[in-house]
Amino acid sequence: MPPGAVEPSPGHSLVEEALAATVRRPASRPGGTTRRQFLAYVIGAPILVVAVDALGSAPANAATSGASGGGGLTVPAPEGIPSLPQPADVVDLGDLLILAGLPTANLITISVDTNGVAHFAMPRQENGQGTETAVAMIIADELDLPLEQVEVTLAPAEPKLVFNQLTGSSNAIRSLWDPVRTAAAAARGRLLAAASDLLGEATSALTVQDGVVVAPDGRRVSYGQLSGLAASPTTLAVPATPKDPSTYRIVGTPVPQRANPAIVTGAQRYAVDLDVPGYPTMVRRAPTIGGRLLSFTNRAAVEAMPGVLRAVPLPFGVAVIARTFGQAIDGVDAVEATFSPGPVADQSNATVRQALIEAPVVPFLPAAPLARTLAFDFDWAPVNHAPMGTNMAVADVRDDSATIWAPLQTPIAALEAIAEAVGLPPSAVVVNVVRGPGSFGRTLFFDAALEAAQISKAAGLPVRLMWHRTNDMRHGRAHPQAHHRIRATLLGDEVLAFEHRVTSVTTDVSPGLGEAITAGLDRTGLGKLGFSQTLFETTITCPYNFGVVTQLLTEVPLAFNTDSWRSVFSYNTRGAEEIVVDQIAAALGQDPVTFRLGFLQNDRQRAVVEKVAEVGGWGRSLPAGVAQGIGFHQEYQSFCAVLVELDTRNPALPRVTRAAVAVDVGLPVNPLSLEGQMLGGLTDGISLVLQMGNHVEAGLPVESGWGHFKFIRQDQAPREVTVVVMPRSTDRPGGAGELAVPAAVGAVANAWARATGTVPTSFPIIDPTIGWAPPPPGPVPVEPLQPLPDPRRDPSELYDY
Amino acid sequence: MSGATPAQTFRFTLNGQPVAVTCPPDLRVLWVLRDLLGVTGPKYGCGLDECRACTCHVDGVAFATCSTPVSAIEGRSVTTIEGLAATWPGGGLHPVQQAWLELDVPQCGYCQAGQIMMAAALLAQVPDPTDDDIDQIRNVCRCGTYVRIRQAIKRAAELLRQGSSSASGS
Numbered sequence: 001m002p003p004g005a006v007e008p009s010p011g012h013s014l015v016e017e018a019l020a021a022t023v024r025r026p027a028s029r030p031g032g033t034t035r036r037q038f039l040a041y042v043i044g045a046p047i048l049v050v051a052v053d054a055l056g057s058a059p060a061n062a063a064t065s066g067a068s069g070g071g072g073l074t075v076p077a078p079e080g081i082p083s084l085p086q087p088a089d090v091v092d093l094g095d096l097l098i099l100a101g102l103p104t105a106n107l108i109t110i111s112v113d114t115n116g117v118a119h120f121a122m123p124r125q126e127n128g129q130g131t132e133t134a135v136a137m138i139i140a141d142e143l144d145l146p147l148e149q150v151e152v153t154l155a156p157a158e159p160k161l162v163f164n165q166l167t168g169s170s171n172a173i174r175s176l177w178d179p180v181r182t183a184a185a186a187a188r189g190r191l192l193a194a195a196s197d198l199l200g201e202a203t204s205a206l207t208v209q210d211g212v213v214v215a216p217d218g219r220r221v222s223y224g225q226l227s228g229l230a231a232s233p234t235t236l237a238v239p240a241t242p243k244d245p246s247t248y249r250i251v252g253t254p255v256p257q258r259a260n261p262a263i264v265t266g267a268q269r270y271a272v273d274l275d276v277p278g279y280p281t282m283v284r285r286a287p288t289i290g291g292r293l294l295s296f297t298n299r300a301a302v303e304a305m306p307g308v309l310r311a312v313p314l315p316f317g318v319a320v321i322a323r324t325f326g327q328a329i330d331g332v333d334a335v336e337a338t339f340s341p342g343p344v345a346d347q348s349n350a351t352v353r354q355a356l357i358e359a360p361v362v363p364f365l366p367a368a369p370l371a372r373t374l375a376f377d378f379d380w381a382p383v384n385h386a387p388m389g390t391n392m393a394v395a396d397v398r399d400d401s402a403t404i405w406a407p408l409q410t411p412i413a414a415l416e417a418i419a420e421a422v423g424l425p426p427s428a429v430v431v432n433v434v435r436g437p438g439s440f441g442r443t444l445f446f447d448a449a450l451e452a453a454q455i456s457k458a459a460g461l462p463v464r465l466m467w468h469r470t471n472d473m474r475h476g477r478a479h480p481q482a483h484h485r486i487r488a489t490l491l492g493d494e495v496l497a498f499e500h501r502v503t504s505v506t507t508d509v510s511p512g513l514g515e516a517i518t519a520g521l522d523r524t525g526l527g528k529l530g531f532s533q534t535l536f537e538t539t540i541t542c543p544y545n546f547g548v549v550t551q552l553l554t555e556v557p558l559a560f561n562t563d564s565w566r567s568v569f570s571y572n573t574r575g576a577e578e579i580v581v582d583q584i585a586a587a588l589g590q591d592p593v594t595f596r597l598g599f600l601q602n603d604r605q606r607a608v609v610e611k612v613a614e615v616g617g618w619g620r621s622l623p624a625g626v627a628q629g630i631g632f633h634q635e636y637q638s639f640c641a642v643l644v645e646l647d648t649r650n651p652a653l654p655r656v657t658r659a660a661v662a663v664d665v666g667l668p669v670n671p672l673s674l675e676g677q678m679l680g681g682l683t684d685g686i687s688l689v690l691q692m693g694n695h696v697e698a699g700l701p702v703e704s705g706w707g708h709f710k711f712i713r714q715d716q717a718p719r720e721v722t723v724v725v726m727p728r729s730t731d732r733p734g735g736a737g738e739l740a741v742p743a744a745v746g747a748v749a750n751a752w753a754r755a756t757g758t759v760p761t762s763f764p765i766i767d768p769t770i771g772w773a774p775p776p777p778g779p780v781p782v783e784p785l786q787p788l789p790d791p792r793r794d795p796s797e798l799y800d801y
Numbered sequence: 802m803s804g805a806t807p808a809q810t811f812r813f814t815l816n817g818q819p820v821a822v823t824c825p826p827d828l829r830v831l832w833v834l835r836d837l838l839g840v841t842g843p844k845y846g847c848g849l850d851e852c853r854a855c856t857c858h859v860d861g862v863a864f865a866t867c868s869t870p871v872s873a874i875e876g877r878s879v880t881t882i883e884g885l886a887a888t889w890p891g892g893g894l895h896p897v898q899q900a901w902l903e904l905d906v907p908q909c910g911y912c913q914a915g916q917i918m919m920a921a922a923l924l925a926q927v928p929d930p931t932d933d934d935i936d937q938i939r940n941v942c943r944c945g946t947y948v949r950i951r952q953a954i955k956r957a958a959e960l961l962r963q964g965s966s967s968a969s970g971s
Contacts, residue, residue: 128909128944256905263910264898264917266842266882273841280836306808306825324836325845326828388846388854388911388943437844437911438943469847672905676946680908683945706851706941715936717947783849783868785827788859788877798926799937801864 038179040186040240048230049111050187052179052240079598080545081494088541094171094636094735096520096538101164101175108164108176110139110183112191116211116224118143120180121155123165124172125409125443126259127387127436129737130673131172133258135180137670141248142184144208145223147255157411157431163516167409168444168564169539170636170735173669177732178242186240187230194229195221245667245731252728254672259435271392271405271434278394278464279309280325281455284318284335285471287777288699290342290559293317298336305331310459313337319455321463329468333779343559345699349481352505352558352696353379356483361501361554364487371491374583378484378576379762381693382505384701385479385565386709389437390472395452396462397422402429406449407436410512414446417511418453440684441564444510445477468780470704478694478701479565480505484576488546488584495584495599498546502573506555507532508562536569543634544581544599560696566684567738570635571745572763575685578631578746583759592630592750593618604729605634608641608662615722616643616660625649626657627755631685631746636735638665639726642682642743644718646751653716654766656686656748660722661740666730675723678740682721685744687711689752691766702774704781710764813874815840816884826872830864831855833871834881842882842914846941853940856915856922857881861888863922882914885921889964896960897921900953908944916940920954929958 043049111119118139126132136150143150158165164175188208195213196203198221207214211223245251262268269275286292292315302311302320307327312319317339320331367373393406402422408414408431415431422429436443452465467476482504489497509517509531517534536553551573565571585595593613600606609632612618618628626647633640645658661678668674691710694701703709753759775781789801810823815838822837829848834840834857843866846854850868857866858880880888889895894902897920907913919940927934935951942950 128907130908254905256902257907259910260902260905260907263907263913264882264894264901265886266840266914268910269841270844270911272845273835275839280832324824324828324832326832326836327825329848386943388852388909388941389844390846436909438909440943466845469849469852676905676908676944676949679948680945683947705847705849707849711941711943712947713941714938714947714951717945717951719932719948719951721948781849785829785870785873786850786865786868788869788873789862789864798863798923799939801862 038182038240040182040238041235042186042190042232042238043109044234045231047111047113047227048187048190049109050183050190051107051109052182052186081496081547082545083542083547083549086541086549086551087537088539091524091538092635092637093169093517093535093538094174096524097163097166097169097171097516098175099523100516100520101166107158107161108179108183110180110187112187112223112227114224114227116149116222116227118145118150118184118187120150120152122152123155123158123161124176125167125407125433125436125439126154127407127439127443129172129677130257130670133255133673134173134669135176136258137250137255138177138180139184141250142181142243143188143211145211147250149211154433154435156433157408157415159412159415159426161412163519165412166512166516168513170737170739173733174636174735181242182240185242186238189240190230190238191223191226194226198226198229251669252671255670257673268435270389270437271394271407272464272466274394274405274434276394276405277396277462279321279461280323280328281319281321281452281463281465282325282328282332282468283316283451283471284320284332284337284778285475286317286339286342288342288345289475289561290344291339294338294340296335296337298334302331302334305334310461311335312455312458314454314458316451319459321455321459321461325466329780329782332468333782342699347558347696347699349381349696352481353483355556355558356481356503356505359503359554359556361485361503362552364499365497365548368489368491368496371489371496373487373489374580374587375485375487376580376583376759376761378486380482380572381764381767382481382560382696382701383479383565383688383693384473384476384703384709385440385442385563386473386711387436387438387440387442390467390469391448391476392437392466393448393452394462394464395449395456397453397456400428402453403432404430404449404453405432405434406446406452407439407443408433408446408449409439409444410446410510413510413512414449417446417450421450422453422457440566441568442477444513445563470775470780473703473705473709474701475561477508477561477563480507480560480562482572484572486576486580488580490584490587493588495544495546497548498542498544500551500573500577501554502552502569503554503556505560505562506557507564507568509535510563513564539635540569540573542577543601543605543632545601546599567741570633570738570742571685571688574633574742575631575745575749578742579749579753579759582750582753596630596632600632604639604664605632607726608632608639608664611662611724611726612641612643612660615662615724616658618643625755627751629747629749629751629754631743631750633739633743633746636739638663638734638736638739640678640739640743642685642740642747644744644747644751646748646755648752648755654690655716656718658720659718660724662724662726663736663739664726664729665734665736667728667733668725669733671725674725674736677736678723679721681738681740682744683712683717684741686716686748689745689748689760689763689765691764693764693767700777704775708772811871811875813876814878816880817887822871824871827870829867830869830871830874830879831866834866840881840883844911844914846912852912853919854912854915856918856940858918858922861922861925863919882918885918891964895921896964897924897953897957899960900957903956904949904953906946906949906953908946912940912942916942916950920950920957924954924958924961928961930954
């Protein structure tokens with residue numbers, strides 16, 4: 001059946017199912033949030049050091065905590081056949097990861113030094129999402145310290161933290177909120193008690209101003225002076241009651257990212273910038289994904305090249321270690337080597353699509369009598385993460401120790417894998433976590449760190465490994481290719497059923513993340529599923545009253561290099577669903593915004609849609625070929641709506657010219673970085689829908705760099721974006737880093753459909769054929785040397801240097 | 802190919818200081834800066850003149866250090882992000898850097914040295930850039946900070962005008 005075809009269908013079980021679902025529907029959704037209870041300790045030390053431990057968890061009252069399904073009691077929807085709660089409404093992935101980390105939360109420690117500065121070594125990765133800044137804001141508020149007196153650093157891998165040192169699922173602030181506030185509150189209480197002793201005043205009579213405790217008579221004593229007095233020679237439990245978040249003065253205000261001064265002056269160091277020993281190193285890789293080195297026949301010649309120190313054969317390729325990266329690149333291209341064909345050497349986008357289509361899926365329900373159905377199939381190309389910095393790590397492996405520096409979201413798993421690979425006990429391995437040069441999920445895996453360790457051990461030299469962009473694009477991990485089938489069943493003005501079958505190349509769930517999911521799952525009693533099935537089930541939910549809803553994932557195990565990509569299954573799954581939502585609205589003769597407001601399930605959902613329609617000027621008059629589109633998404637206990645205006649009049653360069661985003665994260669910690677995350681998600685959504693994807697030919701993506709991997713640039717970015725951060729709606733923050741991508745995908749695709757009259761079903765849309773000659777597999781391309789520009793003669797050289 | 806020819810000594814000015822490096826003449830400036838001189842502000846994003854994360858200035862003009870041989874900068878004056886502030890007579894940060902801070906432009910930050918150097922070079926020649934001018938900038942920001950970059954360039958243009966008017970008025 002062609003996409004969008006409407007057909008009447010026989011059968012009646014579906015109606016019964018829908019009615020039964022209505023009857024079984026609980027009065028309110030179960031509380032998804034678990035209230036975490038923490039006990040604080042003062043750790044035996046000469047200065048004040050406070051840690052927290054989990055007392056256990058109790059289900060929160062759904063009416064007061066902000067249930068994951070919609071923040072509080074579900075208000076009966078005015079329209080639509082209510083749908084049963086789905087797994088992600090009951091316990092989402094973020095909850096699972098929090099549950100997994102609970103038993104080791106006690107190793108989150110905050111100290112206050114004799115200068116009155118609070119220190120927190122954050123067991124999370126910073127990739128520019130603003131986590132360091134947000135956590136510093138929370139600590140400053142809880143301790144009554146100026147923000148400048150809070151230092152947050154990235155903690156090295158600490159195996160004792162088990163599942164509590166993992167960054168993913170937009171979960172950093174969600175998971176740190178309770179333990180960090182508790183630890184800071186305990187520290188404040190301890191400092192106040194010490195001040196009480198010193199000043200001879202009841203703690204209730206004391207106030208704190210910017211890290212200085214003030215007595216009623218004006219006597220003052222600083223946290224720095226109190227640190228030693230508040231410390232304890234032995235570890236002891238202390239009370240801790242975090243403040244009511246409504247009393248916070250820094251949380252909720254716009255604060256620029258703390259790293260900005262270093263970034264704008266070039267002082268910010270990423271892993272390969274660190275001033276530690278490590279020779280520039282690049283790797284010659286196989287002509288196909290996953291190919292292994294069979295022979296390396298000109299080692300002596302490569303090692304005789306100027307600047308080359310070693311050329312080391314390893315299973316994944318030949319590592320060339322040199323004085324400079326330029327000489328390492330020359331060495332890589334001089335390598336004569338053979339490789340085994342990789343496990344997907346015979347695959348292309350076309351063959352993968354065929355395999356996805358042929359994979360068995362759970363059939364749709366038998367069609368209902370008198371009902372009509374809308375059915376669509378969607379295809380999504382594989383998409384590289386393409387972080388701005390390629391896979392990178394520094395490794396110094398010696399006989400009895402190893403030290404690694406890398407951007408890592410799962411540093412403990414990295415440490416364990418590296419220890420095993422280099423034959424050292426984990427206690428002899430130090431893994432330092434460095435700010436990431438972008439990630440979008442890429443650094444959930446630690447490929448570069450593991451390779452760098454293996455190269456360093458084999459060469460007996462410290463190495464500074466950086467992947468060539470072409471290798472990062474071709475051999476780096478990517479969002480897997482996927483095929484989607486969606487069917488909506490309509491009767492009258494109601495949606496009786498909404499069924500979605502996702503068939504995807506298997507998403508590799510990172511060591512560390514996968515194990516944490518399992519551990520968290522064990523604590524919920526929800527039973528056992530595979531890693532990625534669990535990930536799908538705990539992230540994908542339908543926010544509309546569409547009767548019987550089923551969303552099922554089938555994975556096809558082709559051995560591509562895959563990984564979670566910003567929002568994992570959601571941008572393709574929910575993005576595709578938002579397209580169908582528009583088509584259901586059209587089939588029912590309704591406006592897309594009006595339809596969503598009618599079929600969404602609660603007020604927080606509706607509020608962001610209403611807000612974005614208002615600020616985006618929904619329905620305003622636009623020329624032919626230009627149209628608005630809207631998309632909605634909820635996840636991470638947050639809500640987001642995106643409205644775009646897409647100009648398709650230049651088919652070679654479609655452009656979202658204006659956009660609006662409304663976001664409700666419950667309790668916004670830093671609205672400025674939240675806005676930044678919305679801008680990033682919007683840009684991803686525009687790129688994914690319009691033109692960004694990989695072409696796999698003979699087992700290897702042909703894209704070699706940014707020239708053909710078309711993440712948008714300034715000329716396709718909207719000139720005007722309005723982001724509305726909704727006022728605080730709950731007492732805790734939801735996740736935000738990935739939230740905008742699925743809504744933006746839906747909005748851009750819907751705008752395309754409205755502007756062109758054609759519903760897009762294959763993404764990226766502008767992806768006809770490979771219209772260029774890709775650099776051959778194996779060697780890395782080298783840009784010809786260029787003369788210096790002289791824009792004073794030719795203004796075009798201002799940009800085209 | 803930087804390995805084929807014998808090393809020579811090249812002299813140029815780097816962030817106001819004379820420097821000399823001995824290396825093959827076709828070694829790219831990016832690696833001279835990063836690997837030989839330890840100046841790590843300019844970033845490697847592709848080595849293919851496609852992403853512009855490596856953008857620096859030669860005699861005040863933006864250029865792609867990943868694709869320019871060291872021989873081309875013999876006797877010239879190169880400025881990296883580390884030296885940009887010192888080119889601004891007003892003292893403190895360059896107005897482009899100030900605007901970047903005001904508008905909280907960076908996310909991961911990896912492309913921002915190149916973005917800032919491009920913006921500074923643009924403003925040096927086009928003091929009041931239009932949106933169409935800004936559209937021509939090819940630097941990739943994978944975090945998607947384009948809107949804030951656009952706003953910050955316009956803000957920097959204001960700061961530059963204020964700076965030059967106060968300089969002429971004093």
